[in-house]
Amino acid sequence: MLEIVEQFCRKNRILPPGARILAACSGGADSVALLYILWRLRSRYGWQVAAAHYEHGIRGRQSEEDAAFVRELCARWQIPCFVENGDVPVFAREQGYSLEQAARIKRYEFLQRICKEQGLEVIALGHHADDQAETVLMRILRGTGITGLAAMRPVSGQLVRPLLGVAKEQILRFCQQEGLPFRQDATNFVADCTRNRLRLELIPLLRQGYNPEVERGLCQLAAVAAEADDFISGEVAHLWADSSIVRPHDYALRQEALQNLHPALVRGIIRRWWAQVTGSSLDLSYRQTELLRDLLQEGTTGSRQELSHGYVARLQYGFLLLQRGAAEPAIARPVLPLLCPGSAEVGGYTVHARWVEPMAVNKSTGPGELYLAPEAFSGQLVWRSRMPGDFMELPQGHKKLKKLLIDDKVPQHERDNLLLLAAGKEVVWVVGRRRSAKCLPEDYDDTKKILYIKLEKRGFYHVT
Secondary structure, eight states: OOHHHHHHHHTOOOTTTTTTEEEESSHHHHHHHHHHHHHHHHHHOOOEEEEEEEEEETTHHHHHHHHHHHHHHHHHOOOOOOEEEEOOHHHHHHTTTOOHHHHHHHHHHHHHHHHHTTTTOEEEEEOOOOHHHHHHHHHHOOOOOHHHHSSSOOOOEEEOTTTSSSOOOHHHHHHHTOOOOOOOOOOGOOSSHHHHIIIIIIHHHHHHHHHHHHHHOOOOOOHHOOOOHHHHHHHHHHHHHTTEEEETTTTTEEEEHHHSSSSHHHHHHHHHHHHHHHHHHOOOOHHHHHHHHHHHHHTTOOOOEEEEEEEEEEETTTTEEOOOOOOOOOOOOOOOOOOOSEEEEEEEEEEEEEEEEEEOEEEEEETTTEEEEEGGGGSSSSEEOOOOOOOOEEEEEHHHHEHHHTTTTOOOOHHHTTTEEEEETTEEEETTEOOOSSSSOTHHHHHHHSEEEEEEEEEEEOOO
């Protein structure tokens, strides 16, 4: 057994010489065997070994006896031991988790905290080959991709699994040969959850009626899937760094570039995109991934797809963007006259208007500034949102505002929120974007004063 574990660690590059290891020990056969193996090999590899036990409070007195057993075992082997008591049932009720989910969350929080406090490097877990087979089968039944089939890895960040290449039967035989005591958790033998039913009912049925070595086959599938997943992840990382595929400042995906990629790479990029923007890689289902692939293949500007957790994917002029929540609702802007001169609150802006001499006109204005000869326009100047029939005068002639906004690639859901200065249907200024060619015509009378308008952001809305 020691040789098998040593070879597995060397092959998968885990637990190098001098490693500082925190072994999770529940008191069961798997974790006791793991702790014993690490203890036996510690001097050969210069390992520093400590143990940690989280008493979750699920099984009452039995849980307390498990904790006491681990303490006594570690004292016998002179291994530093850290034990913490918790109340997982209360945590599960408060957070809406199952007992299994809650226990896993609290246990890993405890292990990571102790590891950090004690200056240890890795957390060794007692997962074995039978656990791996159960995990793969459970994910197949629920539906999964290559990453899910890879199941548990020998190394997952700070977590290492030295026994992942060893069967449960081997572990029990090893404990018997070495005279290792261990605790039995009676709940493991009750078919009251998915994993237990797989272990107690389905796998024995598959072993008896279909494949005597079904666990080995499932573990081989996980190993092959892990290699394929690693290869795809490497290719995705290379593509992700290509600015012709992913726009760096907002992680928008270029539609045309992804249309020509292999589906496996597109799925990988979509999963990374989701993880990058949302901070989660767990909740994008296969169905949602395929809907996004369809959007990239067939969607046009304005196409959208609602996703988990209130996120929405939108196509905007050849780019797929991911945003939280629905589009901002259109602002109900009242029609407000321009005060000349004067100051007023308009939407999200404070507007200042004053008359200036022609010689004071600065041609280099910012996006929130405008110089204007009012007599160039017919009708009262007002602030408002866009309306049907709006147009703007350009150097080459007038054009419908709708066409201008399309030319400027303004997303459709943003157009109704634009602030306009207009005279009737003629748009003088799309704030922050375009100015009419008539604002300061080449032949304007330099004996007349010019109106200078400046907007300052106020609250949420601002000039971009």
